[in-house]
């Protein structure tokens with residue numbers, strides 16, 4: 001085949017040249033990684049979650065390395081939406097890729113207000129609702145664990161903006177399909193699946209939890225099978241596109257997610273191993289499609305499930 | 320702060336030496352890195368297997384086009400690096416961190432190193448000696464065979480005060496006890512385990528000596544992107560432009576990133 005396969009993907013009205021998002025909280029503001037990675041060859045950066053009020057975050061230690069992954073309990077350290085909009089966001093305008101704002105909150109009203117103000121800014125191409133942070137004394141995750149509350153948050157946020165709304169789901173639920181459906185029905189344009197898995201590590205010399213916050217969120221390859229299944233189940237429950245994530249480090253990992261039903265992927269912890277991972281995956285994905293004679297990613301999405309019909313978000317697709 | 324020189328360096332191992340039980344010195348062919356690194360800066364070593372997180376390691380020494388890393392094998396990640404041999408490739412991100420301020424206006428300097436902390440202070444010692452300071456190295460380890468590289472510092476022109484926890488070499492006890500007993504220096508530079516650094520900070524603050532402490536912490540990204548490595552600073556000591564959350568948050572302390580605003584902090588700005 002002579003034409004280069006397209007890696008472009010559409011999430012609601014958001015068009016991205018590559019299907020690779022950099023996971024919230026894992027890629028700073030992009031500035032930190034700019035000398036180490038080619039930001040023109042990533043889809044978008046999902047910025048660190050921001051809340052209505054400033055947060056100091058959790059006490060140390062905040063990170064523990066575990067087999068095939070890590071636990072984190074940052075606790076949403078951020079300057080609050082006022083400072084963020086006044087003093088921070090304009091500095092990110094120079095990035096050569098799209099920026100997705102991430103909102104965390106403790107009430108429906110928090111989400112709606114922060115979403116509205118964030119989405120109003122030109123620097124922000126889309127908004128992700130983090131209803132699934134496991135690191136803030138259970139409140140943060142309450143929303144993502146309950147289909148009704150998820151729907152309320154999404155509905156309230158939806159009424160504030162026409163920009164693409166991505167809802168980030170928690171794996172710490174018994175029925176992720178129910179939460180996925182609730183988010184879709186309430187107006188989500190896409191789902192991010194999954195956030196980190198709750199976990200804990202104990203220092204057996206000190207007889208104490210290793211994390212300052214006791215509990216944390218597990219990420220990295222350790223959670224990949226959990227994430228692949230969550231994507232598979234969510235993809236069958238909804239028609240909106242899914243951003244698959246959880247331990248993606250290689251082309252093979254990425255393919256698993258596409259085949260499970262993800263239309264795009266997000267890379268978080270792998271950037272801590274090697275910041276060249278996202279660039280490598282894009283190059284290899286393009287070569288893979290070319291080798292197989294596939295014109296775009298649509299040909300892969302959900303193909304591990306024979307009854308699955310591909311959502312229409314690829315170039316050249318109708319609707 | 321990450322400097323304009325920070326980037327991914329493809330280096331080659333030119334020599335691997337074992338300096339003691341589980342203590343490895345890797346010398347790398349890394350011209351640009353060697354040239355750009357200042358005392359107290361570090362690198363993130365990208366694991367050749369791609370299977371673990373990157374590891375933060377101090378740049379021990381630079382010489383011409385060579386840069387060396389000195390580390391203790393404590394877990395899976397350092398074991399993988401310790402298994403490298405001459406000719407192997409090792410990719411590094413660096414140089415990273417603010418490093419020590421070695422401007423050299425103190426004529427009588429104490430460097431305090433505990434355990435693997437020794438890896439962070441050689442470049443600093445060499446610089447201070449070159450600037451004409453008297454440099455006393457207070458160097459403590461658990462036991463004699465872990466007191467490595469003392470000769471290297473003596474050759475560099477440092478006066479040595481050694482301690483071991485078990486008394487097998489030098490004075491028995493903690494290195495901070497030796498520091499406390501000694502005539503007061505005009506400036507202190509320190510790197511080692513956190514309890515040692517806390518004690519150095521107490522000694523320095525009580526006697527009004529300015530001390531720079533290089534902190535160790537478990538890193539996530541190691542480059543300022545994840546907020547996983549913070550330390551509380553006295554709020555009043557934090558300057559406005561350096562990091563915004565300080566002004567936005569009420570309270571008497573703010574969290575700074577060890578990997579980005581540090582790893583070196585003034586003892587008097589830490590809220591320990």
Ligand SMILES: Cc1cc2nc3c(=O)[nH]c(=O)nc-3n(C[C@H](O)[C@H](O)[C@H](O)COP(=O)(O)O)c2cc1C
Nearest residue numbers: 023024025049072130195219220246247267268269
């Ligand atoms: C240190 C760290 C901080 C994170 N912070 C956030 C955050 O602020 N908001 C959010 O929605 N997800 C956050 N996440 C979750 C990631 O964005 C991602 O969804 C998750 O880690 C799974 O992907 P991975 O295995 O590729 O990292 C964080 C993850 C890590 C490791």
Ligand code: FES
Nearest residue numbers: 539540541546578
């Ligand atoms: S380790 Fe990520 S900010 Fe320091």
